[in-house]
Amino acid sequence: MGFRFQHCIPDTRHLLVLRSLSGEGGTPSLGGRYMPEKKDYDVIILGTGPAGLQAAIHAARKKVSVLVLGKETRSSLFHAHVENFCCIFNITGEEMLNVGRQQAANFGADLLDEDVLNILPDGQQFKIISESGTELTCRSLIVATGTARNKLGAPGEKEFLGRGVSYCVECDANFFKGEDVVVIGGASAAVSGALTLLDYAKTVNLIYEKLDVSDTLATELKKSNVVIRENTKVKEISGDTGVKEIILDDGSKIPVAGVFIELGARGVMELATHIGIQFDDEMKYIATNKKMETNVPGVFAAGDICGPPWQMAKAVGEGCVAGIAAAAYAKKMRRSA
Numbered sequence: 001m002g003f004r005f006q007h008c009i010p011d012t013r014h015l016l017v018l019r020s021l022s023g024e025g026g027t028p029s030l031g032g033r034y035m036p037e038k039k040d041y042d043v044i045i046l047g048t049g050p051a052g053l054q055a056a057i058h059a060a061r062k063k064v065s066v067l068v069l070g071k072e073t074r075s076s077l078f079h080a081h082v083e084n085f086c087c088i089f090n091i092t093g094e095e096m097l098n099v100g101r102q103q104a105a106n107f108g109a110d111l112l113d114e115d116v117l118n119i120l121p122d123g124q125q126f127k128i129i130s131e132s133g134t135e136l137t138c139r140s141l142i143v144a145t146g147t148a149r150n151k152l153g154a155p156g157e158k159e160f161l162g163r164g165v166s167y168c169v170e171c172d173a174n175f176f177k178g179e180d181v182v183v184i185g186g187a188s189a190a191v192s193g194a195l196t197l198l199d200y201a202k203t204v205n206l207i208y209e210k211l212d213v214s215d216t217l218a219t220e221l222k223k224s225n226v227v228i229r230e231n232t233k234v235k236e237i238s239g240d241t242g243v244k245e246i247i248l249d250d251g252s253k254i255p256v257a258g259v260f261i262e263l264g265a266r267g268v269m270e271l272a273t274h275i276g277i278q279f280d281d282e283m284k285y286i287a288t289n290k291k292m293e294t295n296v297p298g299v300f301a302a303g304d305i306c307g308p309p310w311q312m313a314k315a316v317g318e319g320c321v322a323g324i325a326a327a328a329y330a331k332k333m334r335r336s337a
Helices: 050-061 093-106 169-176 188-197 215-223 268-275 312-336
Strands: 003-008 015-020 040-046 066-069 110-112 116-122 125-130 135-143 180-184 203-208 227-230 234-239 243-248 253-255 258-261 299-301
Touching (some): 040 050, 040 125, 050 066, 066 093, 135 268, 135 312, 169 258, 180 253, 243 258, 299 312
Parallel strands (some): 040 135, 180 258
Antiparallel strands (some): 003 015, 116 125, 125 135, 234 243, 243 253
């Protein structure tokens, strides 16, 4: 893939840092976005946290083709310090993720620094659509996206949850047919959600401070009928029995019936909708067996999305199991093709 490995010594610990070879196809380092040469994989992993990276390491070691999708800064580990993981003293989460990405690449996995917009069934395979519009297929899929829902933190958010405030466009768009709505956020979830809502709502407003999506998605947004309000914050969500309006930081008001808070990458609830992944009774976590298999053949899950405790050790262990099981499933599918 045009990468070389160089040693560095942060905080007296030897860590391997992956650097890209300059001049070889313009491929950036693993921290950047690049287009993989392959479009069809045995295993695609959603999530670049400890569960996803461990799954990638073990799947790639089984000699199947592996792609890891996601941005490492989305992982809750990225901003953490780790001191309770066996055999490792104090280390930053960012350092651990950098090493994990390098290990996955070293065993042959590809990494694409993009969010996922959609998952669709494709015969006995799955089609994955990234934020740049890239279409990828795989024989088995591992969901390791974590569970965090980024809250807005504005007055009225909690009070109107389920009465106009939603965190899932795919789940609740149908409730707002012919209504005025607003989507809050500047990442792929918000932009994709705003575009989806154009098929339902009367008007769709998108409010963000900074746009952080691929050029392809940004162009699609600008060509659409979404009303864009950039460099803006929502100060308050107001209403009575339901949402009536939002108040912006400049004091202006926008009448809306629906407020979709989408601060980050597209959530697993939305992504799972089209392939029928089963959640637990509270609709919070993906239900799996001991092999980390979901109810959908070929789909596995690992890490926080499978429930507590929220510990890296659990995520790594589940990622190991999921990676091995997904690789075995993909090999079986190849033999039967």
